[in-house]
Amino acid sequence: MEHGQPRWIGNVILHLDLDSFFPSCEELRDPSLAGKPHAVIMTDQGVNNNAITKGVVASCSYEARKSGVRSAIPLSKALNLCPNLILKVVDIPYYRQVSGKVMSILEEYADVLEQASIDEAYLDCTKKVRNREEWGEGEKIGREVVSDKVAAHASKIKNAVKEQCGLSCSIGVGLTKSIAKIASDFRKPDGLTIVYPNDTSKFLEPLEVGRISGIGTKTQVLMQKMEIKTIGQLAKYDVQKLMDRFGRKTGLWMWQVANGKDNDIVSPREDNISISTEDTLDYATSDKVKILQYLNELVDELYERVKTKGYTFRTVGVKLMRSDFSIETREISYSNLRNDKESIASVLERLVDRFSFSNNNINNNDNVAFRKVGIKISNLARLERKKEKVYLQKTLLDYI
Numbered sequence: 205m206e207h208g209q210p211r212w213i214g215n216v217i218l219h220l221d222l223d224s225f226f227p228s229c230e231e232l233r234d235p236s237l238a239g240k241p242h243a244v245i246m247t248d249q250g251v252n253n254n255a256i257t258k259g260v261v262a263s264c265s266y267e268a269r270k271s272g273v274r275s276a277i278p279l280s281k282a283l284n285l286c287p288n289l290i291l292k293v294v295d296i297p298y299y300r301q302v303s304g305k306v307m308s309i310l311e312e313y314a315d316v317l318e319q320a321s322i323d324e325a326y327l328d329c330t331k332k333v334r335n336r337e338e339w340g341e342g343e344k345i346g347r348e349v350v351s352d353k354v355a356a357h358a359s360k361i362k363n364a365v366k367e368q369c370g371l372s373c374s375i376g377v378g379l380t381k382s383i384a385k386i387a388s389d390f391r392k393p394d395g396l397t398i399v400y401p402n403d404t405s406k407f408l409e410p411l412e413v414g415r416i417s418g419i420g421t422k423t424q425v426l427m428q429k430m431e432i433k434t435i436g437q438l439a440k441y442d443v444q445k446l447m448d449r450f451g452r453k454t455g456l457w458m459w460q461v462a463n464g465k466d467n468d469i470v471s472p473r474e475d476n477i478s479i480s481t482e483d484t485l486d487y488a489t490s491d492k493v494k495i496l497q498y499l500n501e502l503v504d505e506l507y508e509r510v511k512t513k514g515y516t517f518r519t520v521g522v523k524l525m526r527s528d529f530s531i532e533t534r535e536i537s538y539s540n541l542r543n544d545k546e547s548i549a550s551v552l553e554r555l556v557d558r559f560s561f562s563n564n565n566i567n568n569n570d571n572v573a574f575r576k577v578g579i580k581i582s583n584l585a586r587l588e589r590k591k592e593k594v595y596l597q598k599t600l601l602d603y604i
Contacts, residue, residue, distance in 0.1 A: 217470060218314075218376070225303075225323035226263040241268035242290035243282060244263050246259050258279055273289065308580070313329060314327035314332065327361075327470065362375060362396065374397075378464075383407075385417050411435045413438050430445075482576060483502060488574060495524070516542060521580040524576070
């Protein structure tokens, strides 16, 4: 759904929400679940899915939602609504693994990535969309961008998540994080809603104030007493009265969001950001020794950046791009935070060994060759802030 004018002036902010994430992860693991009503249950009964008799619904498939099943309802109620509901025990470590793969993909398309939760993220894509090399000189006019390029970039992200992770997502695009968040919820699942700058007010005006993330049920009740039901009414309300009723900071924030003027920037969370470097090879190769050689040449530069910024790290990853432009990644995580170069260099060979260098099952044998290599350091923490934590997180294995 598109709202607005043909040109885009200002920041390009995306909000991505993975559709029915926990159940979708279960479908990746068990494809037979696709198209069936199933739910992920929070329970203390262990991992024997067939013996689940109590608990709470953490999330459910869209097929289950058609029967009225929703998150946070008791299992007994869910089974009354949908007797043939298939149950799975929640598996957070597995969901985090899938989420990490998605976030790694999103990093390729964002100037700045902010992971908001396990299944959603904000992306500032302003520079990516305006990149002259990507879109051509004729497509950029000062600070303006042809709007179909914004749609094309968002579509690329949706396709990448689908093709590389097997997951669908809903994306909202706008000038601010709040607009993008509202837009991503506007059409689900598998939606793409773009709110163009010149039409922001028209888009927001008829929506209920509850659409704004951060305005809960209790606040809505108070607003109804003030005859504020829509975002448009909130935008026109006396900002001083809002500050008097809800506090200066909250009242001003509400009014700014309603007018599309909030200035909350996309900012990576300290412990979720990453530092990476990559290099395009002189020629594509499937020689494992040469690949490892290229990777080792990147270690000094990457470590210097980690050291300069004062980070410790837990995860080291290798990214390889094949000749057909497909991207593969492998990662290793330490049990405790590290801050030495050897912890990067020492795991590269093990990571490279996890890639396939075989021509089997590849129609075009040339595609097995790699044309670009990279290293990524993630799960970072500031050394000066985490110094005590680094000591406390050492385990018995670290002394063996």
